[in-house]
Amino acid sequence: MSTARIAKTAFKGMGRNKVRTFLMMLGVVIGIVALTLVVSAAMGAQKRIMERVRKFGLDSLMVTAGGGQEMGRPSSGLPTTTLKIEDAQALKDEIRSVVDVAPFNRRSQSEIKFEEKSTTTGVFGVTPSWEPVWDWEAKKGEFITEDDMDDMARSAVIGETPRRELFGDDDPIGETVRIGTVPFEIKGIMQDKGTSPGGGDMDNRIYVPLSTFLRRVANVDYLWGIKIRLKSVNDIDQAAEAVAALLRERHKIAPGLPDDFTVRKPDEVKEMAENVAGTFNLFLIVVAGISLISGGVVVSNIMLISVNERRKEIGLRKAVGAGRRQILLQFLLESTVVTLAGGMIGFLLGAAGARLMQAVTKLPTSLSWQSAVLGIAFSAAVGLIAGLQPARRAAALEPVEALRS
């Protein structure tokens, strides 16, 4: 087959002019390294987003006090005081798809002290159902119990971040910390959870019984929010409507007036998480695009120079029987083979770079066969597009003109 023979010719051409081949590859390698980095960073971010959304729970809803876009309290104005612990119970009792509810209140940026040391952390007042609803348990000791709730016990479960700050390598269980002026005995350590969908540290918390929190820490009778666990992912939209309807009824909100609460679904959480990661990727995509385009320009120019230098070779090939199409094919293959090779090298370097990036910056990266295919497809496309004009020019050379030079 003459096509196979022309392909072989194109391959040999690569080895015959190593400097040219190297320069052509370089442009593509840089572009594909950038592309691979972008894709693996983007996929890493995507993966992390999905992990965070999974942490939120795919089959759950979050109700927070206060309407509108603000989470919890509106940034201006007074706290919304209408969401009560009885609302949580009613949601659980009256909506069939609700498996369990975890009402809670919280105070962010509170100072807690152990002996001389102190740290700033979020204080959460929760019920025992927090564990099953969030699918999140104490990794050591035990979590808040019904007895703690009933007794308004001054016991606490500490998150990994304040534990590290206050206790270092020592065992905190049985020790007493002060939240404000109130002493609490630590009875458990919470399982690490990492970063929240919004980007916060979910381990920088200390948990106390909700009853104790309301009475002794905050001195209020309303909730910050209710986390709701549903029977299945399919119930989400229906359940969200039912929750909203029930709460409006219980809060006696007249038709036409806005909610005094917000129901958040997992896809909204996902959106929020994507917004946190999005801008960074767009920037890198632009960088990769620019470097691929400039790689293509380099390839195209070198191919043009090459066609000019090799007029005699082209004339000779035509004299011995090469048609336009065969010359076109040869030069297209030459540029594509070089950029493909550049693409593979670029992918390998990019993969190594992604590892390094992850090690240095702690940003997550994720490599997959898709990014290899993407890199290789892009480099082939660059070769084809950049090689087209030079190859056309080569194919159009008149044999006599080319031989004369």
Place this chain on the structure above:
Amino acid sequence: MTQPVIQVRNLVKVYNKGGGAEVHALRDVSLEIARGAFVGIIGASGSGKSSLMNILGCLDKPTSGTVFLDGVDIGGLGDEALARVRNRKIGFVFQSFNLLPRTNALENVELPLIYSDKPGASRLARLALESVGLGARIHHYPSELSGGEQQRVAIARALVNDPEIVFADEPTGNLDTRSSYEIMALFQNLNTQGRTIVLITHERDIAEHARRVIRIADGRIVEDVENTRPRDAEAGLNNLPAQEAAHVDR
């Protein structure tokens, strides 16, 4: 009577037609070349020899006039068809060898086979190199070969696809006397085997190796004679002075 392999009628070639400096390279040339002929074409520099050969070899198109190759009017063929004719029916030998650099003799000779579907390319190329006496040099690069040897590689390349006609434009122009005679001996040998050869030269003694000599002046055929007693290149080689036998080419 068998059909002539080349038939040319009223061929005209004008360069830069319509431009400021029109050059009339060929003015009304008509000729026929029989199958198996060995034609030498001579003429001063600029007389139109190469212009004629380029048109006969399908490398260039005439301004007017017709060319039949093997009975086919090449004026009616498109670019791809002309390429196929060059590939199957024609072999070229040039003054400056035109070998691909950094490409060994075998691969240079294989070149025409890239564009045909003949199987066994490297075997054919090897045979062609053996037939020009270079069986021992097949892996040498052009830079490792003498001028005469390079021209023999080019002849092997011209022959590898078993063409009807071999066109040679000043094949000895860059060679010393001995190498020139060696090349001419090869051509004579090929011609005895029945191959049609068209040889362009401006040296009369080289042209005298042909069996027919056509002289061109200012784009016209001014002389066309049978050469009843062509020079014998083998004999010419044997008569060369002895010290030249030990020379290094060029």
